[in-house]
Amino acid sequence: MEAPAVLLVMGVSGSGKSTVGTLLASKLGWKFYDADDYHSEENRMKMGRGVPLSDQDRIPWLCSLHDILVRDVALGQHVILACSALKRKYRDILIQGRRDGPLKSDGSAEERLAGQQLLVVYLSGSFEIISRRLSQRKGHFMPPELLQSQFSILEPPSAPEHFIQVSVDQSLSEIADAVLEALPMK
Numbered sequence: 584m585e586a587p588a589v590l591l592v593m594g595v596s597g598s599g600k601s602t603v604g605t606l607l608a609s610k611l612g613w614k615f616y617d618a619d620d621y622h623s624e625e626n627r628m629k630m631g632r633g634v635p636l637s638d639q640d641r642i643p644w645l646c647s648l649h650d651i652l653v654r655d656v657a658l659g660q661h662v663i664l665a666c667s668a669l670k671r672k673y674r675d676i677l678i679q680g681r682r683d684g685p686l687k688s689d690g691s692a693e694e695r696l697a698g699q700q701l702l703v704v705y706l707s708g709s710f711e712i713i714s715r716r717l718s719q720r721k722g723h724f725m726p727p728e729l730l731q732s733q734f735s736i737l738e739p740p741s742a743p744e745h746f747i748q749v750s751v752d753q754s755l756s757e758i759a760d761a762v763l764e765a766l767p768m769k
């Protein structure tokens with residue numbers, strides 16, 4: 584079996600997406616994207632005020648990330664995306680684009696990734712561990728008070744999604760090893 588083209592490292596704020604994603608990208612030599620870098624200024628300001636984003640706020644953001652994935656995969660690039668992707672429908676948008684959205688300006692249908700091209704790496708952990716890590720994190724726009732809202736809407740991946748679950752209650756190198764171990768490439 585071939586390696587997936589995309590690893591989607593997902594989980595609530597503070598679960599370690601950026602840290603684990605960066606580490607995996609350097610170990611694998613894959614391109615790394617942090618979804619945080621693609622939020623609109625409005626979204627950042629909203630989160631900065633302590634207000635959780637709505638589906639409407641997130642959908643254009645997820646669509647633009649989907650476009651990046653489709654473009655890079657078409658070029659044969661392997662990619663790691665760190666993105667909260669808290670709900671199943673958000674992950675579906677990352678894979679398929681917005682199926683109920685308007686056709687593109689040229690009238691063509693959205694491009695999509697094949698299910699097996701993307702492996703979801705779900706970083707799971709308790710509210711206690713993650714809130715402790717968030718309270719120690721410096722220089723980030725996301726206020727720790729929003730963590731409860733993230734747990735409230737979290738839909739952990741489940742079959743038939745193509746995913747692995749990795750506990751955040753271990754060292755970074757153990758987490759990276761668990762992911763590398765699960766990849767069907769050596």
Ligand SMILES: Nc1ncnc2c1ncn2[C@@H]1O[C@H](COP(=O)(O)OP(=O)(O)O)[C@@H](O)[C@H]1O
Nearest residue numbers: 595596597598599600601602716720753754755
């Ligand atoms: N396995 C781990 N062990 C200890 N600290 C961690 C671990 N994973 C992440 N951290 C720390 O937790 C904080 C949140 O991690 P970060 O990667 O910013 O999470 P996210 O991108 O999911 O919001 C950071 O300060 C990071 O250094």
Ligand SMILES: O=C(O)[C@H](O)[C@@H](O)[C@H](O)[C@H](O)COP(=O)(O)O
Nearest residue numbers: 595596597601619636641667725
């Ligand atoms: O969907 C959302 O509400 C946001 O994307 C959120 O989930 C994300 O976590 C922020 O971008 C903060 O960034 P960190 O996840 O890196 O804390």
